[in-house]
Amino acid sequence: MGASRYPFLFATLGDAAEQLPDELARTLETTLASLQAEPAHGGVTLLSALRDIHAVDAADGQPLPVQDRTQSQHWALARIDRANAGLTFLLELLQASERVRVDGEESQHLGDSGREALLLACRGLCDYVGLQVHAA
Incomplete structure (x- = not known):
């Protein structure tokens, strides 16, 4: 085959x-x-x-412009790029929820469990990026 x-x-x-x-x-x-x-x-x-x-798409859905790497390295770098985009979004969401907690109306608060979940998701993505960095 x-x-x-x-x-x-x-x-x-x-x-x-x-x-x-x-x-x-x-x-x-x-x-x-x-x-x-x-x-x-x-x-x-x-x-x-x-x-x-x-073909190794990056966070923007386009092929990752990396040369002189093995296919496994391309995959790892694309996973790093996508995980970093997800991590950035989660941290922006966490920051916005903190601003609402401090200055916004109580009906708009995310709550302790929501903020905790965002922090855990960020930690998980950080761990994943660390693994992918070693693979690349």
């Missing part, structure tokens, strides 16, 4: 496609190919989106 023999399957599953029996891979490839008709408006298809994601 190879990426050139089953391009749609590899776009969907990546290297995991190598684990499939040839008969199943052939059937899935035929099915995926039949679904790949170009939309009338020239928009995005499911498989083109999967290909883009597999």
